[in-house]
Amino acid sequence: MEDESHNNILPNGFNTGSTESPCLKTSTMTTQHNNNNNHQNHSNKEQDRFLPIANVGRIMKKVIPPNGKISKDAKETVQECVSEFISFVTGEASDKCQREKRKTINGDDVIWAITTLGFEDYVEPLKTYLQKYKEIEGEKLNIPKQLRSEQRLHQHQQNHNNNHDENNNQPFNGAYASSNLISQPPYVPTDQKFSLPFSPNSIQNQLRQQEQIDSVGHWYE
Amino acid sequence: MSHIRTIIKLEDPDLRVSKDALMAVNTAAETFVEQFVQEAYTCCAEDRKKCLSYDHLDFVPERVKAEDALRERSAAGKGG
Numbered sequence: 001m002e003d004e005s006h007n008n009i010l011p012n013g014f015n016t017g018s019t020e021s022p023c024l025k026t027s028t029m030t031t032q033h034n035n036n037n038n039h040q041n042h043s044n045k046e047q048d049r050f051l052p053i054a055n056v057g058r059i060m061k062k063v064i065p066p067n068g069k070i071s072k073d074a075k076e077t078v079q080e081c082v083s084e085f086i087s088f089v090t091g092e093a094s095d096k097c098q099r100e101k102r103k104t105i106n107g108d109d110v111i112w113a114i115t116t117l118g119f120e121d122y123v124e125p126l127k128t129y130l131q132k133y134k135e136i137e138g139e140k141l142n143i144p145k146q147l148r149s150e151q152r153l154h155q156h157q158q159n160h161n162n163n164h165d166e167n168n169n170q171p172f173n174g175a176y177a178s179s180n181l182i183s184q185p186p187y188v189p190t191d192q193k194f195s196l197p198f199s200p201n202s203i204q205n206q207l208r209q210q211e212q213i214d215s216v217g218h219w220y221e
Numbered sequence: 222m223s224h225i226r227t228i229i230k231l232e233d234p235d236l237r238v239s240k241d242a243l244m245a246v247n248t249a250a251e252t253f254v255e256q257f258v259q260e261a262y263t264c265c266a267e268d269r270k271k272c273l274s275y276d277h278l279d280f281v282p283e284r285v286k287a288e289d290a291l292r293e294r295s296a297a298g299k300g301g
Contacts, residue, residue, distance in 0.1 A: 051224050051250070059251055060273075063258045069272040074261070078254060083228055085253050086246055090229045094236055107241035114249055122252050129248050130241055137240070 050083045089113045107134075225250070 056079045060070050092113035093105045107130045114122050225246055229238055258273070265273045 051228075056254065059254045060258045063255050064262050064273060068262065068265075071272055074273050078257060081257065082250050082254055086225060086228050086250055087232050089246060089249060090232060090236075090238075093242070094233055097236075103235075104237040104239055105242045106239045107245040110242050110245035110249065119249070119253070121256070122249050125252065126245055126248055130245055133241060133244050 050079045053079050056082060089117065092117055 053075055057070065057075050060075065060078060061068075064070070089110060090105065090113075093109040096109055096112060097103065097105055111123060111126055111130070114120075114126065225243055226238060229236065229246070262273055
């Protein structure tokens with residue numbers, strides 16, 4: 001028996017025994033697609049490391065004169081610097097928390113870290129800001145949610161009642177108000193019989209006379 | 222605020238940050254940008270330019286390509 005090389009030739013003449021199978025093509029396509037996805041994910045991760053450039057640009061524009069411009073290069077650099085600053089401060093605060101065997105960083109730790117790292121100028125405004133923030137948060141915490149909602153509801157009802165009372169006290173001056181209509185005497189129904197210009201008997205007599213007329217309209221004699 | 226939390230979590234995922242700490246970092250970062258840009262714009266004004274560019278941020282290290290940095294490093298290693 002001879003060994004025949006099976007080239008898998010189909011009836012229509014196409015050779016399926018090619019070196020590059022369609023399966024390979026699809027697999028290469030999928031790998032390319034995955035690479036694109038990985039690239040997108042990587043760029044997203046890259047963006048997560050920084051604050052949004054629009055926000056950074058807005059803060060930068062606040063400082064410079066209205067006619068001043070900022071290059072994209074400068075914005076990107078400041079964006080990176082801010083992220084580095086945040087990591088720098090947080091890292092220092094985190095070390096302090098670890099030394100004191102605490103798991104949560106609070107505002108005071110951040111202020112301490114900022115002072116330690118040589119940003120003393122920021123401390124005073126920060127303390128003021130934090131103080132105000134704590135006061136606002138404290139007010140929210142002191143009053144329970146349910147009580148707050150009840151208070152709101154009560155206030156809303158009071159406002160509604162006040163508006164209703166005002167509407168009742170004010171005279172109604174609409175187009176169809178009773179004061180604007182012409183005063184008329186009220187209608188009183190009476191059993192008064194009106195006199196008819198003819199008597200009912202006369203009509204019946206006329207009907208009897210008409211019975212004697214034929215269809216052509218001649219009188220019977 | 223969420224972005225700041227993300228940046229902090231990237232440093233240490235197990236770290237917990239209170240709301241007031243986030244507020245403090247947020248305010249500090251804003252103040253930092255303002256001060257940073259003010260100083261940079263002073264350099265820009267001295268340069269008689271209206272556009273603030275990378276060159277005016279003179280307190281930021283200059284950008285160096287990776288291959289140049291490696292070349293300099295290897296040269297310094299050989300020289301030493």
